Amino acid sequence: MIIPAKSSGNALSRTCPAIAIHQVSHFFGSNPVLNHVNLTVPKGTILALLGPSGCGKSTLLKMLAGLLNPASGEIRFDGEIVASGSFSLPPEKRNLGMAFQDYALWPHMSVRQNVAFPLQMRGIKGQAQAEKVMAALERVGLADFVSRRPSELSGGQQQRVALARAIVAEPRILLFDEPLSNLDRDLRESLCEEMAVLLRQLGTTAVYVTHDQHEARALAHRIARMDKGAIARIDTIDPSAVSPFVA
Ligand SMILES: Nc1ncnc2c1ncn2[C@@H]1O[C@H](COP(=O)(O)OP(=O)(O)OP(=O)(O)O)[C@@H](O)[C@H]1O
Ligand SMILES: [Mg+2]
Incomplete structure (x- = not known):
């Protein structure tokens, strides 16, 4: 669903998907990495981006984050353009929360x-x-760890801190890039279940990159399967969460 460029304001945010990716393509040098990607994420739903290594998941997520600009096509949040071939709203103005594989915590900070x-x-x-x-630390079960440094925490605890940091400012969109993939299997499964509960409670629109099918099914309302820079298919896991106005 694409909204005319000049439309804006509250009326739009009531009817638009939280995220609309339209005909986004990208190249690294002469290598095509994304090939006319079209994808929408209804407000309040969780979309998993699933696909083999190198298919372009992180590249697409970086474009949502504002860390990379598409060569062509456009991305809208709540109907407003945040990226096109000629324009990119800076990450800090997109009202996002993010958590990545490597936690990216500042080691010198508590x-x-x-x-x-x-x-x-x-x-x-x-x-x-x-x-x-x-409140954010309580949500992730780390209220007793406020004064510790990241080096004094386990991997699972560090990822919980990253999760608390992602949600603390109540962003309009959460972006995750394989946040659990550095953890061992048992921990990954339990944290995945906790995240599923937490994300449902928050009701924030989220895009979750993974190449783990089970993780995607446990967390997401819909799964977009990517292959070679394109969306190969979309599966709905929880139909109740998908608004009728989104294709
Ligand atoms: N900065 C870059 N310069 C050149 N090529 C890049 C760059 N970043 C990514 N690529 C290439 O683009 C393709 C897509 O990379 P991307 O990181 O999006 O894959 P991915 O689906 O996230 O893979 P993974 O599951 O391994 O994280 C890959 O072939 C990768 O080598
Ligand atoms: Mg990746």
Whole structure:
């Protein structure tokens, strides 16, 4: 579903998908990496991007994050263009939360400071900041670890901190790139279940990149299968979550 470029405002956000990717293509040098990708994510739903290594999952996610601009095509959030061949809204203006495979925590900062960072960037300070940080850490079961440094945490705990940091500012979209793939199998399964519950409770629109079929099925409302830079098919896991207005 594509909305005319000049439309904007609240009326749009009521009827538009949270994310609309339209004819997005990209090349690295002369290698085509994304080939006319079309994809929509209805508001409040979780889409898993599943596919073999090198098929373009992370490249597409980076475009949603604003870390890479598509060569052609466009991306809209709530009907507003955030990226096209000639324009890219900077990541900090997209109101996103992100968590990646390598946690990307700042080693010199405590758990509290790491989680507070997105709030700091948005000018949320003092008591309001402290309350939001504690609420996010409670959600991921780490309220007792606020003063630790990342090096004093296990891998699973570090990923929980990254998750708390992703959700703390209540972003409009959450982006995940294989956040559990560095963990051992048991931990991956239990954290995956916890994340599924947490994401359902939050109701935030999310895109979750993985090449693990079980993870995708456990977490997502819909699964988009990518192959060689294109969407090969889309499976609906939870039909109740998919709005009728989205193809
Ligand atoms: N900065 C870059 N420069 C050149 N080629 C790149 C760059 N980043 C990615 N590629 C290539 O683009 C293709 C898609 O990469 P991408 O990282 O999106 O794959 P992926 O689906 O996330 O794979 P994986 O599951 O292994 O993480 C790959 O062939 C990769 O080698
Ligand atoms: Mg990747």
